[in-house]
Amino acid sequence: MSWLRVGLFLCLFGTTVLPAQDMVRIGVPLFDFKEDHALHLDNHVTEVVIDLLQKSGRYRVVDMTSEEQRQEALDRAAENYKADNWLDANRALNAEIILGGEITSIKFVKSNSAAQPGYRAAITMTLKLIDVQSSEILASEHFVSTKSELRLTPETALSSAIASISPDILNFFRTHVKQQFAVVKVNEIRRDKVISVTVRIPQALDIARGDHFGLIHMDELPDGSVIPMPIGEISIDQYVSQDYWIATVKKGGDRLYALKEQLGSIRCTE
Numbered sequence: 001m002s003w004l005r006v007g008l009f010l011c012l013f014g015t016t017v018l019p020a021q022d023m024v025r026i027g028v029p030l031f032d033f034k035e036d037h038a039l040h041l042d043n044h045v046t047e048v049v050i051d052l053l054q055k056s057g058r059y060r061v062v063d064m065t066s067e068e069q070r071q072e073a074l075d076r077a078a079e080n081y082k083a084d085n086w087l088d089a090n091r092a093l094n095a096e097i098i099l100g101g102e103i104t105s106i107k108f109v110k111s112n113s114a115a116q117p118g119y120r121a122a123i124t125m126t127l128k129l130i131d132v133q134s135s136e137i138l139a140s141e142h143f144v145s146t147k148s149e150l151r152l153t154p155e156t157a158l159s160s161a162i163a164s165i166s167p168d169i170l171n172f173f174r175t176h177v178k179q180q181f182a183v184v185k186v187n188e189i190r191r192d193k194v195i196s197v198t199v200r201i202p203q204a205l206d207i208a209r210g211d212h213f214g215l216i217h218m219d220e221l222p223d224g225s226v227i228p229m230p231i232g233e234i235s236i237d238q239y240v241s242q243d244y245w246i247a248t249v250k251k252g253g254d255r256l257y258a259l260k261e262q263l264g265s266i267r268c269t270e
Contacts, residue, residue, distance in 0.1 A: 023202055024177055025060040026053060027095030027132070031125070033103035041106055044155055045123070048162050049101065049169065056170055057204035059177070062095045097138065097177060100128040108154050109147070118150040121157035127169065129176055139176035143168055179205065180228075180267040183215070186260050187246065193253035194260065197234065199268050200243050207245060211236045213268040215252055217259055231255040234268055 028050050033042040046065050053061050103125045111118050123145045129138040148160035179201075187196035201207050215232040232252015236245050247268070249256060259266060 023058060023060050023204070024097060024179055025062055025095045026177070027062045027064055027098045028053075029098065029100070030065045031101030031103055033106070035103075035106070039154065041158065042103060044158060045103055045106075045125070045162065046101065048159055049099070049127075052162075052166055052169060053099075053173070056173075057202075057206075058179070059173070096132055098130040098132060100130055102126045102128075104142075106158065108157065111150060116150060118152050119154050119157040120150055121148045121154065121161040122146065123158065123161045123165075127172065129173075139172070141168075141172050178270045180216070180269045181213075183263060183266040183268055184244070186256075186263065189257060189260075192257050194249050194256040195253060196237075197247055197249060197256075198240065199234070199245050199247050201236075201245055201268070202243050203239075207236055207239075209236055209238060212250070213247070213270060215249075215256065216267050216269055217255075217262075218265045218267060220265070228267070228269075231259070231266075 028046065031042050031046045031049075033045070043065065050061055050063055050065075053059050103123065105122075105124045107122045109120045111120070124143065126140060126142045128140045130136070131138050143165045145161040146164045148157045148164070151157035151160055181199055181201045183197050183199050185198040186194050187198055189195065199213070201213075212233055212235050214230060215234060216228040217231050219227050219229045221227060232255060233250045234247040235250050236247050238246050240246060256266065
């Protein structure tokens with residue numbers, strides 16, 4: 001893929017620390033496809049994947065496929081966050097992870113049958129998750145679609161081909177992009193152990209009673225870097241309101257008690 005494009009994207013966004021209750025923000029520049037010419041298939045594939053991520057409800061997707069999209073996102077952020085200047089608006093939509101895409105092959109087969117004209121398509125591509133702060137490649141995976149069902153146009157045939165690998169793409173994200181959320185309140189302490197807490201987790205993640213999350217302490221080192229240190233585990237008990245949930249501390253109640261005055265540095269994670 002075009003690493004110059006990704007490099008420019010990294011320079012644009014820089015680094016950021018987002019609120020713990022916010023879902024991970026994925027920046028998506030235009031996928032690279034060296035064979036593409038008049039059909040602009042790179043645009044189509046990128047848009048289909050962006051739509052897939054948005055509909056999953058698990059991520060905040062920053063569409064940066066063009067300067068127009070970038071400016072639209074900035075304008076929307078300025079309105080939503082009541083930002084007074086460009087820097088505040090840009091900070092409001094910073095991405096934590098970049099999704100880089102390299103399309104290696106797109107094949108079309110045209111059916112000339114008078115009874116059933118149309119196209120079938122197949123696609124292979126590689127997706128990479130890149131950490132904005134470190135520029136490190138967090139994960140990379142190659143995807144190979146099956147041949148699509150017959151469709152009237154090349155674009156709809158290509159969308160059908162991508163649909164065959166959509167579950168694999170979402171699983172790739174679930175495996176390598178872990179959400180982190182705020183522990184906002186200690187509800188109950190017993191014998192120097194935290195028994196119950198309130199956490200803030202978006203309902204879009206389909207949380208249910210009995211779901212388990214890890215507890216981590218964001219430990220800041222003398223050089224300013226932050227390391228997530230596992231300290232325990234919670235289990236969701238009940239929904240309260242507006243993304244707030246009550247959870248029972250299953251493991252690490254004593255360690256959480258020792259850190260109760262540093263609640264801002266405690267997260268629950270998938």
